[in-house]
Amino acid sequence: MQVANRLVQTVPAEHLVARLGGDEFVVLCEDTTLVRAQVIANHLVTAFAAPFLLDGRPYRLTTSVGVAPADAAQPEDLMRSADSAMYAAKRRGGNQAVIFDSGLHEAAMQRLELEQDLYRALERGEFELHYQPLARVASGEFLAFEALLRWQHPVRGMVSPVSFIPLAEETGLIIPIGDWVLREALRQTRAWRERHRRPITVSVNVSTQQVARAEFTETVLSALAETGLPLAALMLEVTESILADGSAVARLRDVQAAGVRVAIDDFGTGYSSLAYLQAMPVDELKVDRLFIDRLGDDARQTSIMSAIVQLAHTLDLLIVAEGVEREAQWHELEALGCDNAQGYWISRPLPADGAEALLLRGGVWGHPPVAEMQPWQVDQREGKFLRGAGSTAEA
Ligand code: C2E
Ligand code: CA
Ligand code: CA
Numbered sequence: 001m002q003v004a005n006r007l008v009q010t011v012p013a014e015h016l017v018a019r020l021g022g023d024e025f026v027v028l029c030e031d032t033t034l035v036r037a038q039v040i041a042n043h044l045v046t047a048f049a050a051p052f053l054l055d056g057r058p059y060r061l062t063t064s065v066g067v068a069p070a071d072a073a074q075p076e077d078l079m080r081s082a083d084s085a086m087y088a089a090k091r092r093g094g095n096q097a098v099i100f101d102s103g104l105h106e107a108a109m110q111r112l113e114l115e116q117d118l119y120r121a122l123e124r125g126e127f128e129l130h131y132q133p134l135a136r137v138a139s140g141e142f143l144a145f146e147a148l149l150r151w152q153h154p155v156r157g158m159v160s161p162v163s164f165i166p167l168a169e170e171t172g173l174i175i176p177i178g179d180w181v182l183r184e185a186l187r188q189t190r191a192w193r194e195r196h197r198r199p200i201t202v203s204v205n206v207s208t209q210q211v212a213r214a215e216f217t218e219t220v221l222s223a224l225a226e227t228g229l230p231l232a233a234l235m236l237e238v239t240e241s242i243l244a245d246g247s248a249v250a251r252l253r254d255v256q257a258a259g260v261r262v263a264i265d266d267f268g269t270g271y272s273s274l275a276y277l278q279a280m281p282v283d284e285l286k287v288d289r290l291f292i293d294r295l296g297d298d299a300r301q302t303s304i305m306s307a308i309v310q311l312a313h314t315l316d317l318l319i320v321a322e323g324v325e326r327e328a329q330w331h332e333l334e335a336l337g338c339d340n341a342q343g344y345w346i347s348r349p350l351p352a353d354g355a356e357a358l359l360l361r362g363g364v365w366g367h368p369p370v371a372e373m374q375p376w377q378v379d380q381r382e383g384k385f386l387r388g389a390g391s392t393a394e395a
Helices: 002-010 034-047 075-091 102-121 161-171 174-196 208-212 216-227 240-244 246-258 299-314 327-336 352-361
Strands: 016-021 024-028 052-054 057-059 064-067 096-099 127-136 142-153 157-159 201-205 234-239 261-267 284-287 318-321 376-379 384-387
Touching (some): 002 016, 002 024, 002 034, 002 052, 064 075, 075 096, 102 142, 127 174, 127 352, 142 174, 157 161, 174 201, 174 208, 174 216, 174 352, 208 234, 208 240, 208 246, 216 234, 216 246, 234 240, 234 246, 240 246, 246 261, 284 299, 299 318, 299 327
Parallel strands (some): 142 201, 234 261, 261 284, 284 318
Antiparallel strands (some): 016 024, 052 057, 127 142, 376 384
8 A cells, every 4th residue: 555655656646546456566558658657667666765654664665667658559469568678677677667679579579489388298208317326435436416407398309497497486386397307306206216125315496486385395295105215315406595485494494394405506506605504404515616617726715615614514414416517516515525516517407218227336436535435225114225234225
């Protein structure tokens, strides 16, 4: 209501202000020029600079405005153009006004098309998972894989998750897609465990929207129960931004308390506040490759990584280095006592059969001690995986 009041106060009285729904408003300026409309739009953006008071406390909001000219005859076209301009304003960081142009229209049409294709992708079976191994730095062994989603689009070919995950999040499609990813990753892991007798674990990326839902705990636990995998076989990867969502953190705490493991992905690129580590349900930190790229060459970066490894170990967290692309980085990680490493130097993400071939190979080439690679045996009574004589590996 306060926002509506502020809009009405800012827009000259001869124009119409209306609420479309949710947090979307429309301002209709009749008998005006595009330049004057732009001036009004800019006024609106600056009008939001002053905080709103709720119970005497100040809250700041920003606004994104799309401006479109009515030269298209149909009101629907006008609304759609304004909408694409508004989305462009959001994508450019928000808190600004953007004027519609035909390039925006083109981009909006492509998005719309991609969105419709995304709706059908699940039922057409166009998704698959690739798996990238994480190697244990001390031994070179592969015991964990990260599942990475791939979309084989019938026309565009392989579409990167970087371009369709955000779209899936905006449209809510991330929920059914995320369910599919979870089930497929667990099914594959179960099959590998059975065939290779090794305590393989799988990491699955989950978006905050998925975790925030009340059903999340149930979804994860029942998917695990259906495959019969131990809870600790699953690692959920979340980013630091999940902290902004209290209910997501609560769900995460539930699944972690049940025994599922949790990793902070892209560690160091988000809030970068270490204080939250005390409060977060977390087992593992995956350090973003920004902190890994110059390891060994750059003394400052090496000391930062050394401090991160020590901090993680003090807090009893496992630490994974992401984006290891060169052998020198691997050796540096070995020296720093980093637990696990992942990256192109170890292996690119691979289709399931390629990942399975890696399992058979056992470990990173030329990096013994890939401890006497004897086959894993399952102790039926304990349901635990044993390797060689007597040594129990975590299952
Ligand atoms: P991420 O979780 O940080 O995944 C790691 C990304 O880094 C992957 O890109 C991987 O191919 C790439 N990568 C691995 N090693 C190296 C390296 O040595 N150098 C470089 N330059 N890159 C490396 P990908 O597969 O394109 O995935 C991108 C992002 O998409 C993922 O980032 C993740 O945030 C998201 N994503 C992927 N699958 C899923 C999913 O099933 N669900 C959700 N919610 N997000 C997913
Ligand atoms: Ca990840
Ligand atoms: Ca990452």
